Amino acid sequence: MKRRRRILLWLALAGVLVIIVALVVIARPALHLWRVSSADRDALPPIPAGHADDASRQNQTEIHEIIAVAEDRAEAEAQLAHLLHKAASEGLRVSIAGSKHTMGGHTIYPGGIVIDMTTFDDFELDASTKFLHVQAGATWDEIIAYLDQHDRSVAIMQSNNSFTVGGSISANCHGWPPNHPPIASTVRSFRLMGADGSIKTCSRDENAELFALALGGYGLFGIILDVELDVVPNERYRIERTTLAADSMPQAFRASVLERDDAALAYCRLRVTEERFLEDAVLNVFRSDPDGPIPELADASMASVKRSVFRGSAGSDYGKRLRWNAELAVSDRLAEQAVSRNSLLNDPVQLYQDRSDTTVDILHEYFVPPVNFAAFLTAMREIIPRHSGDLLNVTVRHVIEDPDTFLRYADQEMFALVLLFSQQRTDAGDVQMQAMTRELIDAALQHDGRYYLPYRLHATVAQFERAYPQGREFFELKRKYDPQELFQNTFYLKYGSSVTDPAMDE
Ligand SMILES: Cc1cc2nc3c(=O)[nH]c(=O)nc-3n(C[C@H](O)[C@H](O)[C@H](O)COP(=O)(O)OP(=O)(O)OC[C@H]3O[C@@H](n4cnc5c(N)ncnc54)[C@H](O)[C@@H]3O)c2cc1C
Known part of the structure; x- marks a missing residue:
C-alpha cells in the first residue's frame, strides 16, 4: 500500500514537472510574441500634406506638389509633356516616384514636383511573342496575379512584390534567380519621355546609349512610360x-x-x-x-x-x-x-x-x-x-x-x-x-x-x-540629355549635380 502511494506521489510530481517545463518552454516565446504583436501598429504614420517621404521614413521633405499620372495613355503623355514644359519655364525640378521604396530621397527634390507613376499601370501579355507590355507604374503583385493566369512568371525581380516596374528597372534590381544578370537583361525596350517632352523608344538597337543610362539611372534621364519585358514560364x-x-x-x-x-x-x-x-x-x-x-x-x-x-x-x-x-x-x-x-x-x-x-x-x-x-x-x-x-x-x-x-x-x-x-x-x-x-x-x-x-x-x-568609376561620365551624360537638370532628386544632389552641396558629404 505504502509502495503504491509512493509511486503515485512520484507520478504526480513528474506530471507537475512536465507541466512546468512545458509552460517555461511555451510561455516565454508565447509571451514574447504576444508583447510584440500587441505593440504593433496597423499602419504607418501619415505624411503631412505638402510633403514627400520614402521607405526610410527619414526623408520627410516639403515639395511643390505631387501629380498623379492620368490613367489613359494619350492623356498621360499630353499631361506629362505639358507638366515638363511648365516646370522648366517656372524653374521647378521634377522627380519621379514609383512605390518609393528607395531610401535616399531618390524620388524627392526639395520644393520640386513629384510625378506619381502608380496610377499608370496597365499591362498585357503579347500572346505570340510572350513578352509583357507594361506601363511603368504597375507593381509586381498585380503583374504576378495576371501572369499566373497565363502560366507565366516574372523573370527577374526583387524578393518582394511591392515595387513598380519603373522603379525596379531604374534601380536595376535583382533577386533570387542565380546565374543571371540583374533585371535590365530582361528589358527588351522602353519608351522614355525626355526633358523636352519628346518620346524615344530605347533598346539595345535604338537609342542604345539612353537605354544603358536610364536602366539603373534613378529617374535622371526622363520618364519611363512603358516597357517590354521578357517573362518566363511559371513552374x-x-x-x-x-x-x-x-x-x-x-x-x-x-x-x-x-x-x-x-x-x-x-x-x-x-x-x-x-x-x-x-x-x-x-x-x-x-x-x-x-x-x-x-x-x-x-x-x-x-x-x-x-x-x-x-x-x-x-x-x-x-x-x-x-x-x-x-x-x-x-x-x-x-x-x-x-x-x-x-x-x-x-x-x-x-x-x-x-x-x-x-x-x-x-x-x-x-x-x-x-x-x-x-x-x-x-x-x-x-x-x-x-x-x-x-x-x-x-x-x-x-x-x-x-x-x-x-x-x-x-x-x-x-x-x-x-x-x-x-x-x-x-x-x-x-x-x-x-x-x-x-x-x-x-x-x-x-x-x-x-x-x-x-x-x-x-x-x-x-x-x-x-565603387562606380563610371559615375562622373554618367552624370555628364545626364546633363547632355537634360541640360537644364530638370530631373533631379537628392541622390543626384549629393553625387552628381553640377552644384553639389558640400554639407551633404559630412
Ligand atoms: C523592403 C525592401 C526590399 C527590397 N528588396 C530588394 C531586392 O530583393 N532586390 C533589389 O535589387 N532591390 C531591392 N530593394 C530595392 C528596390 O528594388 C528599389 O528601391 C526599387 O527602386 C524600388 O522600386 P520602387 O517602385 O519603390 O521605386 P521608387 O523608389 O519609387 O523609385 C526608384 C527610382 O526609380 C525612379 N523611377 C521610378 N519610376 C520611374 C519611371 N517610371 N521613370 C523613370 N524613373 C523612375 C525614381 O525616380 C527613383 O530614382 C528593396 C527595397 C526595400 C525597401
Whole structure:
C-alpha cells in the first residue's frame, strides 16, 4: 500500500514537472510574441500634406506638389509633356516616384514636383511573342496575379512584390534567380519621355546609349512610360534547405546551385544571433519539379505569426534566437514541399515592415566576388557589433556580370549580401548608421566589391566614385540629355549635380 502511494506521489510530481517545463518552454516565446504583436501598429504614420517621404521614413521633405499620372495613355503623355514644359519655364525640378521604396530621397527634390507613376499601370501579355507590355507604374503583385493566369512568371525581380516596374528597372534590381544578370537583361525596350517632352523608344538597337543610362539611372534621364519585358514560364518547384558554415557558402552554392540545371531560385540566410554571429547559414534552393501540377497562387501563409516572429527579433537577441530556431524547425516540414514560382515571388514588403514611430528598418547591400566572400564576412563580423548595429536579417544572392547598364554594380560575378538593420528614427540613430555604413563600404571596396545605390546616401562622394568609376561620365551624360537638370532628386544632389552641396558629404 505504502509502495503504491509512493509511486503515485512520484507520478504526480513528474506530471507537475512536465507541466512546468512545458509552460517555461511555451510561455516565454508565447509571451514574447504576444508583447510584440500587441505593440504593433496597423499602419504607418501619415505624411503631412505638402510633403514627400520614402521607405526610410527619414526623408520627410516639403515639395511643390505631387501629380498623379492620368490613367489613359494619350492623356498621360499630353499631361506629362505639358507638366515638363511648365516646370522648366517656372524653374521647378521634377522627380519621379514609383512605390518609393528607395531610401535616399531618390524620388524627392526639395520644393520640386513629384510625378506619381502608380496610377499608370496597365499591362498585357503579347500572346505570340510572350513578352509583357507594361506601363511603368504597375507593381509586381498585380503583374504576378495576371501572369499566373497565363502560366507565366516574372523573370527577374526583387524578393518582394511591392515595387513598380519603373522603379525596379531604374534601380536595376535583382533577386533570387542565380546565374543571371540583374533585371535590365530582361528589358527588351522602353519608351522614355525626355526633358523636352519628346518620346524615344530605347533598346539595345535604338537609342542604345539612353537605354544603358536610364536602366539603373534613378529617374535622371526622363520618364519611363512603358516597357517590354521578357517573362518566363511559371513552374513548380520543391524546396531544399541545407545548414552549413557561412564561410563555406560559395563552394556549397556552386555545387548545389550553379553546377545544377534544376536550381531555379536560390538564396542563403545567415545567422544573426550574438552567439555564432554570421557563422552559420541556411542555403535555400528551389528546384524545378515538373512532375506534378503547379500549385495555385497563394498569399504568404501564417502572415501574422511570421510578422511577429520577425518583428520580435528587433532589439532582442532572444527574439533573434527564436526566429533562427523556428526557421530551422520548419525546414524539415518544408523539405520536398511543392510550391509555385509565382507564390514564392508574391510576398509584400508590408509583411515585415516596421511601422513604429521610434524605429525603422534600413537596408544595405554589398556585392563581393565569390573569392572574397569569406574575407568580407570576417570584416562584417568585426564592424557591425563594434557599431552596435541591430542586424535583423542577411540574405545572400548570386548575380552575374551585367552587360546592359552604364552605372553598374555587377561588373563581374558577385555574391550580393542584403543586410536589414533596425535603427532609431533620430539624428543620432542616422549618424551611428552612417559611420557603420561607411566602414562596411570601405570593406566591400577593399575586397573588390560594390555597394547598392537605392538605400541611404551614407557613402561619401569619394566612396561613390571608387565603387562606380563610371559615375562622373554618367552624370555628364545626364546633363547632355537634360541640360537644364530638370530631373533631379537628392541622390543626384549629393553625387552628381553640377552644384553639389558640400554639407551633404559630412
Ligand atoms: C523592403 C525592401 C526590399 C527590397 N528588396 C530588394 C531586392 O530583393 N532586390 C533589389 O535589387 N532591390 C531591392 N530593394 C530595392 C528596390 O528594388 C528599389 O528601391 C526599387 O527602386 C524600388 O522600386 P520602387 O517602385 O519603390 O521605386 P521608387 O523608389 O519609387 O523609385 C526608384 C527610382 O526609380 C525612379 N523611377 C521610378 N519610376 C520611374 C519611371 N517610371 N521613370 C523613370 N524613373 C523612375 C525614381 O525616380 C527613383 O530614382 C528593396 C527595397 C526595400 C525597401
